Amino acid sequence: MVSSEPSVVWFRRDLRTADHPALLEAAERSPRALALFVLDDRLLKPSGKPRIEFLHRCLHALNDDLGGRLAVVHGDPAEVVPRVAREIGAGSVHISADFGPYGRKRDAAVEEALGDIELVRSGSPYAVAPGRVRKADGTPFKVFTPFRNAWLEHGWRQPAETDASTVDWMRFGGGTGIPAVREKLPDALALWEKFRDERLPDYDKTRDRPDLDATSRMSAFLRWGVLHPRTLLRDCEGTYRDELAWREFYADVLWHRPETARQNYDRKFDRMVHDDDLELFEAWKQGRTGFPIVDAGMRQLLREGFMHNRVRMIVASFLVKDLHLPWWWGARHFMEHLVDGDLASNQHNWQWVAGCGTDAAPFFRIFNPATQAKKFDPDGAYVRRYAPDSADLTPIVDHAVERRVALDRYQDVRT
Numbered sequence: 352m353v354s355s356e357p358s359v360v361w362f363r364r365d366l367r368t369a370d371h372p373a374l375l376e377a378a379e380r381s382p383r384a385l386a387l388f389v390l391d392d393r394l395l396k397p398s399g400k401p402r403i404e405f406l407h408r409c410l411h412a413l414n415d416d417l418g419g420r421l422a423v424v425h426g427d428p429a430e431v432v433p434r435v436a437r438e439i440g441a442g443s444v445h446i447s448a449d450f451g452p453y454g455r456k457r458d459a460a461v462e463e464a465l466g467d468i469e470l471v472r473s474g475s476p477y478a479v480a481p482g483r484v485r486k487a488d489g490t491p492f493k494v495f496t497p498f499r500n501a502w503l504e505h506g507w508r509q510p511a512e513t514d515a516s517t518v519d520w521m522r523f524g525g526g527t528g529i530p531a532v533r534e535k536l537p538d539a540l541a542l543w544e545k546f547r548d549e550r551l552p553d554y555d556k557t558r559d560r561p562d563l564d565a566t567s568r569m570s571a572f573l574r575w576g577v578l579h580p581r582t583l584l585r586d587c588e589g590t591y592r593d594e595l596a597w598r599e600f601y602a603d604v605l606w607h608r609p610e611t612a613r614q615n616y617d618r619k620f621d622r623m624v625h626d627d628d629l630e631l632f633e634a635w636k637q638g639r640t641g642f643p644i645v646d647a648g649m650r651q652l653l654r655e656g657f658m659h660n661r662v663r664m665i666v667a668s669f670l671v672k673d674l675h676l677p678w679w680w681g682a683r684h685f686m687e688h689l690v691d692g693d694l695a696s697n698q699h700n701w702q703w704v705a706g707c708g709t710d711a712a713p714f715f716r717i718f719n720p721a722t723q724a725k726k727f728d729p730d731g732a733y734v735r736r737y738a739p740d741s742a743d744l745t746p747i748v749d750h751a752v753e754r755r756v757a758l759d760r761y762q763d764v765r766t
C-alpha cells in the first residue's frame with residue numbers, strides 16, 4: 352500500500368541505484384525517499400586510507416547519480432538512523448541485508464532503536480543470500496564444489512528494475528557532506544564490459560599471471576555494491592563464474608560460523624605453534640623480505656590497496672609457513688589496506704592458505720616464492736614494477752630451513 356510517509360533508503364554495501372531490490376521495495380511503499388549513508392567509526396577505524404578514499408569516491412558517484420541528494424551523516428547507526436528517520440517522519444527504513452557478524456548485530460540494534468518504524472531488508476550483496484543453499488539434510492556446505500553446484504541449481508532472481516528516478520529523493524538539511532576526493536570513480540559497468548569483451552575469453556589461461564593485466568578488478572566494486580554480482584553473472588560462465596561462487600561460498604561459511612572471522616575453522620589448528628617476531632612481520636608488511644615476488648606483492652598492496660590473487664596466496668603462505676606468524680596477523684594487515692577488503696573473503700582465503708579453513712589447501716603444500724615467481728611472472732615484469740631493488744636485499748629467512756620447521760610443526764598438529 353502506498354503511504355504518504357516517506358521512506359529512508361539506508362545505503363551500505365549497495366552504493367548504486369540500478370538493480371536495487373531495497374530501493375524497489377521503498378518505492379512500492381512511498382513515492383518519496385531519503386537516501387542516507389552513515390559514516391560509522393566501527394567500520395572506518397580499521398580501514399586504511401585507500402579503502403576510505405575508494406568509499407568516498409563511491410559516495411560521490413552515488414550522490415551525483417541522485418542529483419546531489421545523498422545525506423551523509425557521521426555517527427553510530429543505532430543512534431543516527433532512527434534520529435534521521437524520525438526527523439523526516441519516515442514510515443520505514445529500507446536496507447539490503449547484511450550477513451557479516453558486525454552488520455547483523457548493527458542492524459538488530461538499529462531495528463530495536465527504530466521502534467515502530469519498520470526496518471525492511473530486501474536483497475543482499477550476493478546472488479544467493481548466505482544461509483539459503485544447504486545440503487539435502489539441511490546442514491551447511493563445508494566444501495566448495497558441492498556448494499557451487501547447489502548454488503548454480505538454486506539460481507538467482509531477475510534484476511530489480513530500478514534507477515535514480517525510481518523515487519523522488521528528498522533533500523536533507525543536516526549531514527556532514529562527503530570528503531573531497533582526488534579522482535572520480537570510473538564507470539564500473541563500462542570497465543566490466545570492456546573486460547568481458549577483451550579479456551574474459553582468455554581469463555582461464557591468464558588469470559594467474561600478475562604481470563598481465565588479466566583479471567577483472569571488479570572486487571572493490573563488488574565490495575561496495577557499485578555493481579551487483581548478478582550483473583556479472585549474466586555475462587559469464589565457467590571459471591569466472593566459479594570465482595564469484597567462491598565469494599558467495601565464503602559469505603555462506605561466515606554466516607554459519609561467524610566466530611571463524613577470528614578463530615580457526617578447523618579447531619585442530621589451535622594447537623599450531625606460532626612465532627611472534629615483530630621485526631620479521633614488519634619486513635613482510637613493508638615488502639622488504641628479500642624475496643622479490645613477496646616484496647612486489649606487499650608493496651603493490653601499500654601503493655594501490657590491491658594485490659593480484661596469485662600473489663596474495665604467495666605472500667600469505669610466506670607469512671604463515673616461512674615466518675610462522677599467525678594467519679590473523681596477515682589478515683588484519685590485508686583488511687587495513689585492501690580496497691576490496693571483505694571479512695568473509697579475506698579471513699577464509701587466509702584460512703585456506705594456512706590450511707585451517709574449509710576445503711583447505713593441504714598445509715604441507717608450501718609455496719616456494721622463487722618457483723612461483725618463475726612460473727607466474729616469467730619475465731620478472733611484475734617484480735620490476737613494484738620491487739626492483741628486492742633482489743639486492745638479504746633474504747630475511749632461508750626458505751628451505753623454514754619449510755622444514757613448518758612441516759615439523761604441522762606433524763604436531765596432525766597427531
Ligand SMILES: Cc1cc2nc3c(=O)[nH]c(=O)nc-3n(C[C@H](O)[C@H](O)[C@H](O)COP(=O)(O)OP(=O)(O)OC[C@H]3O[C@@H](n4cnc5c(N)ncnc54)[C@H](O)[C@@H]3O)c2cc1C
Pocket residue numbers: 558566567568569570571573574594595597598599601658659660661663664667685689691692693694696697698700701704
Ligand atoms: C590471502 C587472500 C586474501 C584475500 N582477501 C580478499 C578480500 O579481502 N576481498 C576480496 O574480494 N577478495 C579477496 N581475496 C580473493 C581474491 O584475491 C580477490 O577477490 C581478487 O584478487 C580480486 O581481483 P579481481 O577482481 O581482478 O579478481 P578476478 O580474478 O577478476 O575475479 C572475479 C571476482 O571473483 C571473486 N573472487 C575471485 N577469487 C576469489 C577468492 N579466492 N575468494 C573469494 N572471491 C574471489 C572476487 O569478487 C573477484 O572480484 C583474497 C585472496 C587471498 C588469497
